[in-house]
Amino acid sequence: MRRIGLAVVLALSLLAPLAVEGQQAGKIPKIGWLAAGSAAGVAPLTGAFRQGLRQLGYVEGKDIVIEYRYAEGKFDRLPDLAGEIVHLKVDVIVVAQVDAIRAAKQATATIPIVMIGPGDPVGLGLITSLARPGGNLTGLSFLSTELAGKRLELLKEAFPTISRVAVLGTSGSSQEVKEIEVAALTLGIHVRAVVVQSPDDFENAFVTIARDNVSALLILRSPLIRTHATRIAELAAKKRLPTMYDDKLFLEAGGLMSYGTDTIGFYSRAAYFVDKILKGAKPADLPVEQPTKFELVFNLKTAKQIGLTIPQSMLYRADKVIKESAGINRH
Numbered sequence: 001m002r003r004i005g006l007a008v009v010l011a012l013s014l015l016a017p018l019a020v021e022g023q024q025a026g027k028i029p030k031i032g033w034l035a036a037g038s039a040a041g042v043a044p045l046t047g048a049f050r051q052g053l054r055q056l057g058y059v060e061g062k063d064i065v066i067e068y069r070y071a072e073g074k075f076d077r078l079p080d081l082a083g084e085i086v087h088l089k090v091d092v093i094v095v096a097q098v099d100a101i102r103a104a105k106q107a108t109a110t111i112p113i114v115m116i117g118p119g120d121p122v123g124l125g126l127i128t129s130l131a132r133p134g135g136n137l138t139g140l141s142f143l144s145t146e147l148a149g150k151r152l153e154l155l156k157e158a159f160p161t162i163s164r165v166a167v168l169g170t171s172g173s174s175q176e177v178k179e180i181e182v183a184a185l186t187l188g189i190h191v192r193a194v195v196v197q198s199p200d201d202f203e204n205a206f207v208t209i210a211r212d213n214v215s216a217l218l219i220l221r222s223p224l225i226r227t228h229a230t231r232i233a234e235l236a237a238k239k240r241l242p243t244m245y246d247d248k249l250f251l252e253a254g255g256l257m258s259y260g261t262d263t264i265g266f267y268s269r270a271a272y273f274v275d276k277i278l279k280g281a282k283p284a285d286l287p288v289e290q291p292t293k294f295e296l297v298f299n300l301k302t303a304k305q306i307g308l309t310i311p312q313s314m315l316y317r318a319d320k321v322i323k324e325s326a327g328i329n330r331h
Helices: 002-026 043-055 075-087 098-107 144-158 171-187 199-211 223-227 229-238 248-253 263-278 300-305 312-317
Strands: 030-035 065-070 092-096 113-117 137-141 164-169 190-195 216-219 243-245 257-260 295-299 320-323 327-330
Touching: 030 043, 030 075, 030 098, 043 263, 065 075, 075 092, 075 098, 092 098, 092 263, 098 113, 113 263, 137 263, 144 171, 144 216, 144 243, 144 257, 144 312, 164 171, 164 199, 171 190, 190 199, 199 229, 223 229, 229 243, 229 248, 229 300, 243 248, 248 257, 248 263, 248 295, 295 300, 295 312, 300 320
Parallel strands: 030 065, 030 092, 092 113, 113 137, 164 190, 164 216, 216 243, 243 257, 295 320
Antiparallel strands: 257 295, 320 327
16 A cells, blocks of 8 residues: 555656646746837837737737737826736736836836837946846847937938928937937037927927927937827928938838838847747846847938928938839839
8 A cells, every 4th residue: 555655646746747837838928018109109010029929930819918008108107007017927028118118127126028229228227238138128229329410410411401400309318319419519500409298299399490490300219209200290391391210110101211220120029039038038148139230211202292302312322212102112
């Protein structure tokens, strides 16, 4: 009897790890998606991330579940939304925009976080270094701060006569504004920073821009700007102002030119980090990636609408040109 009892105990002890392994294998990983903007405003980006997951073999609802939370541009909601996601016991949180990243970091020090976007995550105190970010945060950086001055330079090359440029952004764009001001000194351009904090501020912002007799508009990335991109483009068109963005997606809303990385590709790449983490990698050991290729894009349809001619030399340098009838032409 003792031998039989010992055999049963031994068998159960061998089966126990298999049972636990079976439970873990049957668990569907859960991702928390925290966005400062609206669902509609970031739909192309959400779609890119989901496509990235599909390319890695994940099927949403079957192999993975995504819990979406949107602040709709109300940044004060971010801490509560981040808390909701943590309460759901997700396996990883995906988040863009600095305020949303901070909210996620404050909500948890243990759940892995994949960030998308901040221009200088080290300078902002989000990570220790790009190579070894430390803590529970890793992901991708757009280098938007470092490229801000380059965008002003390209704007001046395309329209050499401009002397006064308005920079439209939110209160969180101060780093980029400083980079632009440094570049402006070299280029001999006067920069006027115009801050918007809500959709109600746009009309007054363009009144200020008109009063200051600016000749071009440089628009900085933010959830508020992205959500109301079409309205901003329309207001700029009424003033016949050439506009420069950091993302070609804004040109679909009527922007004139952009210089920056492939945002869609970046959001798709975020799926790689999620996959690595779900397979056991620690965020602290996953280096933060930065773009290595940047695209200069022009919208000829918008140029024609506001009566501007883009120099042929700039069009030759462009990576893409949006034409009135032929869509996007790749050079």
